[in-house]
Amino acid sequence: MEIDKTTLNDISIFNAEEDLSVFNKLNLCNTLNGKEQLYYNFTTPLNSVDQIQGVQKTVQLLINKSAFLPTIISNGTIMVVEKFFTATLDEIPESGSAFQTFNYKVFHGPDYSLVKYSSQHCFDFIKGMKEWVSVLLDENTPLPLKEILESANKALQKTQFANTQKYATGKDLPNGELLQLAHFIRYKYKINVLDLLAIHARLDAWLGMAKAVKKYNLVFPTFVKNDKPVLQVQGLYHLLLASPFNYNVELNEAVNFLFLTGANMAGKSTFIKSVGSAVFLAHTGMAVPATQMKLTYFDGLLSNINVVDNLVKGESYFYNEVQRIKATIAKISNGKKWLILIDELFKGTNVQDAMKCSATVIEGLHKKTNSLFVLSTHLYEIAEELKQHKTISFKYFETAIANEKIQFSYQLKDGVSNDRLGYLILQQEGVVDMLEKL
Secondary structure (H helix, E strand, O other): OEOOHHHHHHOOOOOOOHHHOHHHHHOOOOOHHHHHHHHHHHHOOOOOHHHHHHHHHHHHHHHHOHHHOOOOOOHHHHHHHHHHOOOOOOOOOOOOOHHHHHHHHHHOHHHHHHHHHHHHHHHHHHHHHHHHHHHHOOOOOOHHHHHHHHHHHHHOOOHHHHHHHOOOOHHHOOHHHHHHHHHHHHHHOHHHHHHHHHHHHHHHHHHHHHHHHHHHOOEOOEEOOOOOOOEEEEEEOOOOOOOOOOEEEEEOOOOOEEEEEEOOOOOHHHHHHHHHHHHHHHOOOOOEOOOEEEEOOOOEEEEEOOOOOEOOOOEOHHHHHHHHHHHHHHHHOOOOOEEEEEEOOOOOOOHHHHHHHHHHHHHHHOOOOOEEEEEEOOOHHHHHHHOOOOOEEEEEEEEEEEOOEEEEEEEEEEOOOOOOOHHHHHHHOOHHHHHHOO
């Protein structure tokens, strides 16, 4: 799936404030390397349904095997192993004999302490990787997991690691065996260790995903084969909300455009981000916040939500809105499947101009049945002329006023909303009263 940084930020996958990002919510990795790998996974969605299903099966296997997975490898272990190769040390003796061990300890005291501590963690890392392979590798292992485990297993077939069956942790090894292990790893096994560290990062990233699926009760989506795009979701909600509301969404070739209206704060932006983030997560192999989800593979996901002006280039807000729409049209013209998310189109111009521009854009976009569109707007007036198109579905978020207070149901309903509550909100927040007292 093709996706740009703007879209990743628009749908809250990433955010400068980590607490406001889906990535941070789902990052339950044990190590920093795992977190970095998970970040990579989330910036490079998968390229085929086969790849997606391979990751789905891997994460499901890790959920099922979670009680049997090794816990000996900690973030501290990873850090010590990495630093062992860059530390300045006097040469470590090869044999680990009693004499050489004693000599190194007496005449290279500080180095001896560091080598001993590092080799203990190296032992734990090697033992942990062997346990990963033992628990997960068999003929039924999902392909992406099987490939890296087979690579790890091959690298771990060394006589120097035979003692991992004898000792529980590196702290149990005699000093001579620790020095012997340290010599082998530092001088003869560095490349293999670096490869194993990269493999462990991938394992930890998938394990972090598995923990998140279990913790948040997420559901794996089903991918269906269809020449035209399909998106069908029940019980969709936004992962970052403490008390979210559920939505049902269905878009396909016959109805490929959702025209969304509603007052300010009624839930339009949250809904759009919920759709975008769920579709994105599905394309990483991750489970999604919903009760059920079926979709086709999308070649790209593009948003037009948080457009900004550019003072340096002298570009206005409206100009950048136009450029984003222009880029969108270019993308969907390639005949591939795209999901396009647009929140409050053409906010950067006057109402009459915005209505004309919005109607023109919608009239053009909905004809591209190779793509699905979700668009929110306050410009409910343009809905009437669009109702002639059967490919456009009209939904709105209901609001009500009771005792001069606004009530939001956050329920998605059929139709068009003409609610305009901006001035009422201004009154409720005391702004009108403050202005009158100036």
